[in-house]
Amino acid sequence: xxxxxxFLAPDFISEFANLVLYYDTHKSSFNPSFFEECEAFxxxxxxxxxILPYVHQAVTNHEIGISLISGWSGLIQKIVGETxxxxxxxxxxxxxxxxxxxxxxxxxxxxxxxxxxxxxxFREDLQGKYxxxxxx
Numbered sequence: 001x002x003x004x005x006x007f008l009a010p011d012f013i014s015e016f017a018n019l020v021l022y023y024d025t026h027k028s029s030f031n032p033s034f035f036e037e038c039e040a041f042x043x044x045x046x047x048x049x050x051i052l053p054y055v056h057q058a059v060t061n062h063e064i065g066i067s068l069i070s071g072w073s074g075l076i077q078k079i080v081g082e083t084x085x086x087x088x089x090x091x092x093x094x095x096x097x098x099x100x101x102x103x104x105x106x107x108x109x110x111x112x113x114x115x116x117x118x119x120x121x122f123r124e125d126l127q128g129k130y131x132x133x134x135x136x
Contacts, residue, residue: 002053002111004118011047012054013122015040017129019071024135035071036078045078052076052111056103057123064130065099072102 018040026034035041044051059065059072077085085105091097106112113119 001114003114004116004122005050006118008047008050009054009118009122009125012044012051013125013129015043015047016058016126017133019044019068020130020133020135023068023071024133027135035074041071041075044075049079049111052079052106052109053113054122054126056106056112057119057126059099059102059106061123061127061130062099063134064126065102066095067134069095069098069102073098076102076105 019035019038022038022040026038055072055075059069065072073087087098087101091101113122
């Protein structure tokens, strides 16, 4: 379990919102390097392993997790490396199974937030930001 970081969490939410906006405006040109071309994605990668508990919170929320599952999975792979994280070929392109895989992978490594009022507030803030910027 990881303690809530009052500095990192708001930055994560801000870059998350930018990632959602990028996805919505560029999804018609989706390609293998789609997320890597996004500044918000690169900023999230630059935040390092400290954001993994917040990624866990995002993928645990079905609506948010499913909407960006390729991005979450790619983000983890960029942060920890391809040798430490991989999506099994039999679940690639199966969003629900990929969400479960990402969530389980993060939980097995203990990269989840302590369940505190801060974690609850983070989930509410994440959902609120998503509701503001999500695709219509």
